[in-house]
Amino acid sequence: MDKLPRFRQTRRFLAVTVFFTVILLGIMARLYFLQVVKGSYYAGVAEDNRLRIISTDAPRGEIRDRNGVILATDVPSFDIVVTTYDLKNSDQELGVVAQLTGVKLQTLKDTVKKAGVGPFTPITVARNVSKVVALKLAEQEPDLPGIQLVMSTKRSYPQGTLAAHVLGYTGEIADTELKKLQADGYVMKDTIGKDGVELQYESLLRGQKSQKLIEVDAGGKAVKTLQEKPGVPGKSIILTIDARLQKTCEGLLGDNQGAAIIMDPRNGELLALASAPTFDPNKFISGISSQDWKTWSAKGSLFDRAIAGTFPPASTVKVVTGTAGLETHTITDRSIIYCGGGLTVGGRLFKCWIWPGRHGNEYLYKAYADSCDVYFFTVARLTGIESMDIYAHKFGIDKPTGIDLPGEATGFVPTPQWKLSKYKEPWYEGDTMNMGIGQGYVLETPIRNISIYSSIAMNGTLWRPHLLKASVDPVTKAETQTTPVVQDTLGISNATLTAVKKGLNLVSKTGGVARIQVGNIEICAKTGTAETGTPNLYHTWVLAFAPMDNPQVAVLLMYENSPYVRSTSMAPLVHRMLQQYFDLYGGKNGSN
Amino acid sequence: MKSHRLPLFFLISVLLLLGFSLATFYVASLAERYTLGHFGSYYSYFQKTLLLLGLSLIIAVMLQFVNYRVFRYLAIPVYVIQTGLLVAVLFIGTGMYGSRRWISIMGLFGLQPSEIQKLVIILVVALILTLPQKRLNVGLKILLVIAAVVPSVLLVKKEPDLGSASLLLGISVIMLVHFRLTGRQLLVLGLVLALVAGGLWLSLRPYQRTRIETFLNPQADPLGNGYNVIQSIVATGSGGMWGRGIKGSTQAPLSFVPVQYADFVFSLVGELFGFAGSALLVLLFIMLLWSTFLVFRSLTDDFARYIVVGIGAMWFLQAAVSMGMTIGLSPVTGIPLPFISYGGSSLLTQVAAASMVVSVYRIRDELRF
Numbered sequence: 001m002d003k004l005p006r007f008r009q010t011r012r013f014l015a016v017t018v019f020f021t022v023i024l025l026g027i028m029a030r031l032y033f034l035q036v037v038k039g040s041y042y043a044g045v046a047e048d049n050r051l052r053i054i055s056t057d058a059p060r061g062e063i064r065d066r067n068g069v070i071l072a073t074d075v076p077s078f079d080i081v082v083t084t085y086d087l088k089n090s091d092q093e094l095g096v097v098a099q100l101t102g103v104k105l106q107t108l109k110d111t112v113k114k115a116g117v118g119p120f121t122p123i124t125v126a127r128n129v130s131k132v133v134a135l136k137l138a139e140q141e142p143d144l145p146g147i148q149l150v151m152s153t154k155r156s157y158p159q160g161t162l163a164a165h166v167l168g169y170t171g172e173i174a175d176t177e178l179k180k181l182q183a184d185g186y187v188m189k190d191t192i193g194k195d196g197v198e199l200q201y202e203s204l205l206r207g208q209k210s211q212k213l214i215e216v217d218a219g220g221k222a223v224k225t226l227q228e229k230p231g232v233p234g235k236s237i238i239l240t241i242d243a244r245l246q247k248t249c250e251g252l253l254g255d256n257q258g259a260a261i262i263m264d265p266r267n268g269e270l271l272a273l274a275s276a277p278t279f280d281p282n283k284f285i286s287g288i289s290s291q292d293w294k295t296w297s298a299k300g301s302l303f304d305r306a307i308a309g310t311f312p313p314a315s316t317v318k319v320v321t322g323t324a325g326l327e328t329h330t331i332t333d334r335s336i337i338y339c340g341g342g343l344t345v346g347g348r349l350f351k352c353w354i355w356p357g358r359h360g361n362e363y364l365y366k367a368y369a370d371s372c373d374v375y376f377f378t379v380a381r382l383t384g385i386e387s388m389d390i391y392a393h394k395f396g397i398d399k400p401t402g403i404d405l406p407g408e409a410t411g412f413v414p415t416p417q418w419k420l421s422k423y424k425e426p427w428y429e430g431d432t433m434n435m436g437i438g439q440g441y442v443l444e445t446p447i448r449n450i451s452i453y454s455s456i457a458m459n460g461t462l463w464r465p466h467l468l469k470a471s472v473d474p475v476t477k478a479e480t481q482t483t484p485v486v487q488d489t490l491g492i493s494n495a496t497l498t499a500v501k502k503g504l505n506l507v508s509k510t511g512g513v514a515r516i517q518v519g520n521i522e523i524c525a526k527t528g529t530a531e532t533g534t535p536n537l538y539h540t541w542v543l544a545f546a547p548m549d550n551p552q553v554a555v556l557l558m559y560e561n562s563p564y565v566r567s568t569s570m571a572p573l574v575h576r577m578l579q580q581y582f583d584l585y586g587g588k589n590g591s592n
Numbered sequence: 593m594k595s596h597r598l599p600l601f602f603l604i605s606v607l608l609l610l611g612f613s614l615a616t617f618y619v620a621s622l623a624e625r626y627t628l629g630h631f632g633s634y635y636s637y638f639q640k641t642l643l644l645l646g647l648s649l650i651i652a653v654m655l656q657f658v659n660y661r662v663f664r665y666l667a668i669p670v671y672v673i674q675t676g677l678l679v680a681v682l683f684i685g686t687g688m689y690g691s692r693r694w695i696s697i698m699g700l701f702g703l704q705p706s707e708i709q710k711l712v713i714i715l716v717v718a719l720i721l722t723l724p725q726k727r728l729n730v731g732l733k734i735l736l737v738i739a740a741v742v743p744s745v746l747l748v749k750k751e752p753d754l755g756s757a758s759l760l761l762g763i764s765v766i767m768l769v770h771f772r773l774t775g776r777q778l779l780v781l782g783l784v785l786a787l788v789a790g791g792l793w794l795s796l797r798p799y800q801r802t803r804i805e806t807f808l809n810p811q812a813d814p815l816g817n818g819y820n821v822i823q824s825i826v827a828t829g830s831g832g833m834w835g836r837g838i839k840g841s842t843q844a845p846l847s848f849v850p851v852q853y854a855d856f857v858f859s860l861v862g863e864l865f866g867f868a869g870s871a872l873l874v875l876l877f878i879m880l881l882w883s884t885f886l887v888f889r890s891l892t893d894d895f896a897r898y899i900v901v902g903i904g905a906m907w908f909l910q911a912a913v914s915m916g917m918t919i920g921l922s923p924v925t926g927i928p929l930p931f932i933s934y935g936g937s938s939l940l941t942q943v944a945a946a947s948m949v950v951s952v953y954r955i956r957d958e959l960r961f
Contacts, residue, residue, distance in 0.1 A: 009770050010889055013901060016766060017885040020908040021878055027915050028874045034829040034919055035867035042829025043836070046843050046863075 054214055055187075058207025059153060061234030063167060063197060066271070066469055069243040070158055072167050072198070072281075077154035078134040080147065081122035082112055087146030094125075096140055097147060100133045101126045115188060124189040127172060128154040128286050155191065155198075157281045163246050165304040166239070166273050166405070166467060168196020169281035185209070194284070195302075197237065197467060199406050204471050207234035233474040240269035240469045248580050249274040249557075252573050258559040259306035259446040262577060265454035265545060265554045267484035268463030270403075271581070273447075275305040308409040310443040311560060313397075314528030315371045315567075316541045317438030319456060319500050322364060324391035325379040326496040333364040333499045339374035345429050350377055353529070368503030369510040371527065373437050380436025381429055388435055389415055394490055396462070397444055401451045402487050403465045411448050414441035438528060450556040451487075453543045456504075457524070457551035459497050460490035505548050512568035513542075516575045518582055522548035525574070527567035540567035542574045546582075553581050599953045602883035606946045609876050609931035610645060616857070616932065617641055619864050623841040637853050637934045644939050651940065652947035660951045664895060667715040671740070674712045677705040678747040685751065693751050693926075704937035706748045706756040707928075711941055711948075713760050714902030716740050717767050722894045730772065734781075737764060749792075754800050755925025759909055761788075766905035767898055820856070823849045824918045828862030828870070835866030853934040855926050858918040873932070877911045887953050896952035903945045906930075 034042065063072035080097055087093055091105070094112070098105040108125050115123040129137070137149050155170045171194045173186055185208075186192065192206075193199035210231030242262075249260035253276035262272040279301040283292050296302055303309065325331040339359035342351045352359065352373040359372045367375035380388055392398070392413040400408045414435065416427030434440030444452075447465055455462035464487035470479040490497075504524035508516050516525055528541035540562035545554040555577045557570055564570060621635035677695065685692030686702065694702030720736045728736070741764045749757035765785060769778065793801070827843035830836060841863050843849055852860045862870045884904040891897045907930045914929040916922030928938040 006892070009897065012770050013885060013888050013904075016769065016901075016905070017881055020881055020912065023908075023912045024874050024878050024881070024915075027912070027919065027921065028871050030919050030921055031828070031862065031867055031870045031874070034825060035831050035862060035870065036833050038829055039832030039867075042826050043832060045826045046830035046836075 054212045055209040056212075056231060057152070057191070058209055058231035059233040060155065060170070060191070060207065061205040061471075061474065062236040063205070064236065064238050065163075065241045065243040065246070066238060067242065068238075071163060071239065071241070071243070072155060072157050074153040075156040077128045077152050078131075079124050079150050079152040080126040080129055080137065081124050081150050082108075083122045083146055083148065084112060085146075090146065093144045093146050096144060097125065097137070100136055101129055111188070122148065122150070127152065127189060127191070130286060155281075155285050159243065160282065161278045161280045162243060162250065163239075163241055163273070164196075164278045164281050165275045165306065166196055166241060166246075167281055168198040168200075168406075169194055169284040170198050171284055195407075196304075196405060197239065200404050201237055201468065201471075204237060205234040207474070208232040235474060236472040237468060238470040238472065238479070239467050240264075240271060241273065241467065242271045242584070244584065245272040245577070245580060246274060248272070248577060250276065250278065252557060252576065253559075256559050256563055257300070257305065257561055259309065259556065260558070260577070261306055261446060261450045261554075261556040262581060263450050263454055263465055263554045263556075265457040265551050266463065268454075268465045268487070269469065269484070270465055270467050271553075272577075273306050273467065275303070275307075275309075277301045304405070304407060305446065305558075305560065307403055307405055307445060307447045308407050309560065310409055310411050310445055311539050311541075311558070312440070312442060312530040313411075313438040313444040313449055314530035314539070314541060315373075315376075315438055316449055316526050316528035316543050317442060317444070318368065318371065318376050318436070319452065319504070319526065320391050320395050320397070321376045321380050321383070321388070321436040322368070322500050322503065323395075323492055323496055324383045324387050326364075326499060327391065327492055328383055328387045330383045330387075331364065331379055333502075336361050336363050337367070337375045337378045338362070339372050341374070343374050343377050343433075345377075345381070345433065348430060350374075350430065350433055352377075364499060365503045365506045368500075368526070369506040371507070376436045377433040380432050383432075383436075385416060385427060385432045385435070388432060389413055392435075392442065394492065395452045395455070396488055397442065397448060397452075399448075399488075401445075401447050401462075401465050402485075403447055404467050408447065409445050411444035412442060439531060446556055446558050449541070449543060449558075450554050453524075453526075453545055453556075454551075454554045455488065455490055456497055456500060457545040457554060459494055460492050461486055462488040462490070501548055508544065512566070513571045515571040516542075516544060516578065518546070518575060518578045521546050521578075521582065521586075523578065524548050525571075527570070529562075529565075529567045532561060536565060538562050538565065538567075540564050540570060542567055542570045544574055544578065546578060552585065553578065555581070597954060599883065599887050599950060602880070602887055602946075602949060602953070605876060605880040605883045606931065606943075609873075609880065610943075612861075612873060612876065613932045614638065614641060614645070616861055616864065617853070617934065619838060620841075620853075620860055622838045623864065626838050627842065634853065640936075641934055641939070644936050645943075648940050648943035652943050652950075655944060655947040656951055656954070658951070659955060660896065660899065660948060661955075663715050663899075664719055667712070667719045671712050671716050674705060674709050675744065675747070677703075678709060678744060681705050682747070682750055693753055702936070704935070706751065706753055707935075707937035707941045709744055709748065710756075710760060710763060710906050711903075711945055713741060713744060714763060714767070714899060714906065714945075717764055718895050718898035718902060721767065721771050721898055733771070734768065737768065752800065753926055754796070755913070755927040758925070759906070759913075759927060762909045763902055763905045766909075767902050770898065770901050820849070820924055821917070821920050824852075824856050824859040825920050827852070827856075827859040828919055831862045831864065831866035831870070833867050835862075835864050835869055837864065854928055855914065855924075855933065856918050857929050857933045858915045861932070862918070874915070877908070881908055884949065887949055891952060891956050893952070893956065896956065899952060900949055903949055906945065907942075 059074050062070055064070050094108045095105055098108055103126060111125050112123055134149055157167060170191050173190045173192045177192060178186055193202040208231055211229040212225055214225050245262050249272040253260055253274055256276055258276050260274040263270050277299045279296050339352055339362050341355045341358035342349050359370050362372045362375040397411040398413045400410050419425060419427050431440060435442050451462055451465055464485045466482060468482045470481045472479050501524050504526055505522055507513055508523040508525040513525055513527060516523055523544055523546040525544035530539040532538060539560050541558045543556050545551050555574055557574050617634055617638035621631055621638050624632040624634045681692055681695050684695060686694050686696055694704050696702055717737050720733055741760060745757045745760050748760060827849050843863050849856045849859050861873055888897060888900045910927050910930050913922045913925060914927050917924050928935050930942045
């Protein structure tokens with residue numbers, strides 16, 4: 001029997017037929033499961049597939065000065081986005097991006113991985129790439145199906161370094177920030193304010209992204225827009241800053257280290273708030289170079305000395321000493337103290353700055369004018385450290401002023417307890433005396449110091465220093481004005497403050513400081529020269545407010561490691577600040 | 593036994609399947625128009641399928657005038673020519689994703705030699721198995737079959753088209769099953785095949801291995817290789833009981849499932865017509881299966897029987913694998929669903945195969961004396 005009998009062959013084909021029938025019935029069973037049992041689940045998945053929410057950044061609000069000068073705005077720029085589904089060869093394509101942008105390939109991959117979005121949602125991997133990079137990428141785009149160059153905006157600070165510390169800068173949201181802010185709708189690669197007003201008023205400046213519910217095809221290409229929620233641009237901000245005064249202040253500081261402030265004592269508006277050395281916030285936007293970073297780090301350029309630097313106030317603190325003496329009735333404005341050029345206490349000679357000369361008989365007003373150390377040594381010594389501390393607290397030396405900027409530091413008021421626990425040494429009378437002339441342990445921030453002078457100018461009322469003048473609704477253009485807030489009332493008698501002002505007024509008419517004079521406006525001023533520990537190197541201060549009886553403006557100029565040996569040398573500089581202020585605002589009887 | 597001139601049951605099955613294909617593409621084109629606002633690619637698939645169907649039917653009718661026994665003599669020359677084309681396609685072929693599967697004919701349409709080769713292999717194997725027994729014993733015939741099939745398998749695999757290569761192998765094996773082998777010999781054959789399969793696995797390209805691994809666990813790589821399968825399952829599942837129809841279908845018009853008009857056509861059916869439509873299609877294939885068996889049973893000529901076995905094997909292997917892969921039951925391979933998938937070479941081959949079945953049925957009586 002050589003041949004398979006036909007019936008056996010037929011039986012085998014029957015078996016094969018039955019076998020395939022069973023397989024096909026199995027397929028049917030699977031269909032039943034997928035379509036009938038889980039049909040609604042898959043229908044939902046199919047919906048998700050085709051629907052996509054596309055968010056587009058809303059323009060960030062502009063920052064302008066009080067006269068409308070644009071300090072920060074958005075300008076067009078290019079972003080690089082990756083759509084993973086379109087990546088044919090992710091290493092090669094991302095490699096090109098890495099090479100062009102200088103970002104590490106692994107970093108790009110991590111960004112894509114961490115994005116946690118579907119394969120069709122574009123992921124921004126690089127923001128604000130330079131025009132050169134954009135052009136080069138545009139050339140290669142046809143070979144890079146998964147990479148796209150998209151138009152976007154970037155922050156720009158058209159005035160360059162002007163008011164850099166006030167404005168701060170924006171940057172890409174950090175992972176730690178993202179964790180905290182996810183609930184507010186922030187996503188990876190979002191731009192967020194990093195410092196200054198940009199950070200402080202992030203919630204105003206940031207707009208609401210526009211959202212589009214679109215139907216897309218498998219390529220992620222939009223087919224139809226189903227719903228649209230338009231974006232809302234961020235609110236613009238009007239600062240209290242006057243760019244012209246700010247420029248003058250920064251010009252005065254130049255390449256030195258220091259701070260310059262112009263403040264309206266009547267409401268706390270800051271017309272200028274400068275810190276030097278400064279930096280260019282634009283450099284943060286396109287990615288700061290390591291060289292810039294090194295330079296800025298070495299110089300402390302990013303440090304805002306005006307609000308975060310603490311320095312010995314030197315003679316400028318004599319307003320506190322004088323107030324303490326008068327308020328505690330330790331002295332009157334007619335009490336006479338003899339200055340023989342120095343004072344020996346506890347076996348140690350405390351020199352007046354005029355040593356080896358002498359001031360002779362001093363009383364309050366003349367003592368301010370002469371900035372006689374022996375006079376204020378004596379007042380402090382007689383008042384005692386407890387009362388000195390009380391008045392230092394009253395003036396808020398160790399409290400924040402509440403300025404609307406991140407990173408404000410507080411000064412320091414030493415107490416005997418503190419000294420004991422810190423140095424294991426008792427408090428000496430000499431410590432009290434040093435405190436009376438602003439040397440030793442007491443420290444103040446420039447913003448606090450000008451606040452003290454402002455509160456004296458306003459007979460004890462401190463208006464909270466602030467930068468936000470108004471915010472502007474992007475749609476209605478309606479302005480929401482900031483209501484000035486009283487930060488503190490000193491609770492010091494008018495008589496005392498009047499006496500102190502009288503002394504400060506005399507300062508502005510005496511010796512080198514007289515160069516501060518502007519026309520016939522009555523000015524109150526005080527200088528201060530603080531020792532640094534290095535011979536012939538000082539921190540120098542000048543504070544002033546004017547007019548004496550109807551104060552409109554308070555100014556501060558302060559150099560850290562000053563180019564001047566005497567603070568009185570700064571009088572012509574402060575004169576320029578005041579002069580310009582009165583040129584601009586003096587005639588208008590107000591700071592509008 | 594009463595005999596009909598035509599295998600009516602079989603013919604109806606084939607025509608229903610072809611009608612099903614046209615209906616699917618037509619409805620898909622309407623769904624596409626609804627979603628996109630204008631006719632898109634499915635409308636052109638519909639038109640081209642209509643045209644190709646006309647062409648195929650003409651060829652099918654023409655084939656009826658040819659006695660199938662002529663293929664005994666034509667098989668070898670056609671095999672040689674086809675093998676030449678399979679070699680040629682490796683050099684001048686075109687295709688997607690780096691494969692070379694089509695030969696462009698004057699830039700008008702693409703010829704897919706591997707599709708036609710299935711039919712050619714069926715004829716050649718049928719020929720070898722029915723050669724006069726005086727000259728060849730069983731072992732030699734099996735060796736000859738291997739000698740004839742393996743080069744084609746290797747060439748097709750080289751394109752690379754692992755699916756079609758495996759299909760050629762599968763068809764030959766099923767044909768051999770119907771050869772005069774005892775159960776024990778079949779067992780040995782099975783073992784040998786297992787070894788060959790192991791060897792094939794080792795020779796697979798990485799992406800081919802991934803595909804098979806993906807089949808085993810599509811969720812492991814949802815955006816890469818698993819993507820096709822997941823989207824296909826989603827499309828099928830979203831059809832529900834009655835399908836999403838013209839207004840509800842989105843996966844197809846928005847082309848979420850890759851090549852849903854061809855290899856993944858079964859998911860298109862599932863989305864448009866739901867379980868009702870998909871199950872109906874499966875039933876049509878079961879109908880085709882049994883009608884083919886009935887044709888086979890009525891045949892007395894060995895050559896004819898082997899041809900029908902081969903063709904039946906081709907259809908059901910393809911149907912099972914193609915439907916299976918769209919619902920995650922078999923690995924992703926580029927195997928079209930017979931009569932349903934869009935594709936000229938495929939449709940032509942399948943209709944020609946059906947015509948051949950009709951032909952052997954019609955001529956069977958002449959052999960009875």
